[in-house]
Amino acid sequence: RGGAAREGRGSAAPGMDTPSATGLGGADPQLQRFIEVETQKQRFQQLVHQMTELCWEKCMDKPGPKLDSRAETCFVNCVERFIDTSQFILNRLEQTQKSKSAFSESLSD
Amino acid sequence: MESGFGSDFGSDFAAGGGGAGGKLDPGLIMEQVKVQIAVANAQELLQRMTDKCFRKCIGKPGGSLDNSEQKCIAMCMDRYMDSWNTVSRAYNSRLQRERANM
Numbered sequence: 001r002g003g004a005a006r007e008g009r010g011s012a013a014p015g016m017d018t019p020s021a022t023g024l025g026g027a028d029p030q031l032q033r034f035i036e037v038e039t040q041k042q043r044f045q046q047l048v049h050q051m052t053e054l055c056w057e058k059c060m061d062k063p064g065p066k067l068d069s070r071a072e073t074c075f076v077n078c079v080e081r082f083i084d085t086s087q088f089i090l091n092r093l094e095q096t097q098k099s100k101s102a103f104s105e106s107l108s109d
Numbered sequence: 110m111e112s113g114f115g116s117d118f119g120s121d122f123a124a125g126g127g128g129a130g131g132k133l134d135p136g137l138i139m140e141q142v143k144v145q146i147a148v149a150n151a152q153e154l155l156q157r158m159t160d161k162c163f164r165k166c167i168g169k170p171g172g173s174l175d176n177s178e179q180k181c182i183a184m185c186m187d188r189y190m191d192s193w194n195t196v197s198r199a200y201n202s203r204l205q206r207e208r209a210n211m
Contacts, residue, residue: 028135030135031135031138031139034139034142038142038143038146041146042146044200044201044204045150045153047200048193048196048197048200049150049153049154049157049193051196051200052157052189052192052193052196053157053161055192055196056161056189056192059192060165060188060192062165063162063165063166063181063184063185063187063188063189064184064188065184066188066191067188067191067192067195071192072195075192075195075196075199076195076199078196079196079199079200079203080199080203083200083203
């Protein structure tokens, strides 16, 4: 469960704005499968780009001759915490929507 | 450099997925799409790397890139690649762990 860690349906490849894979190449199951796989791969790539950018700000001071173990640990932690954050947000959103009748109520907290 | 990723992608699939009497080979189209995706990813990487390394290595912009700036950029590029790979591995491990727990 969780957002960043879950590989679900939905457009993610750059330039693709189809909401699901079934519309495109619908007649050919091979093409359909291909689109699903490539879309998933692209979601992964995009998140790696995004997390590298974010974690670089947090973990890299001055670029040296190699990535020292402290920085490497920081990057790994950063990835884990980013995904934790994403899951936390989804979970809490789900909870606040369950316990309150309208979403707007929880926004005014 | 236009990658043509958006429009070509759709029309290629519309033509290739038709099937009947089509001269277009879906295998070829899939290979072309993979190449386009790879190009798009490389461009994205380069764009972000340039941004980050410019920020780290260039102070007040002078009349040209001096030696220290060039050295810094070169190191920065390598470190950015190291970071990208570290993030990729860490994310992959996390995904596998999540799937194992489902």
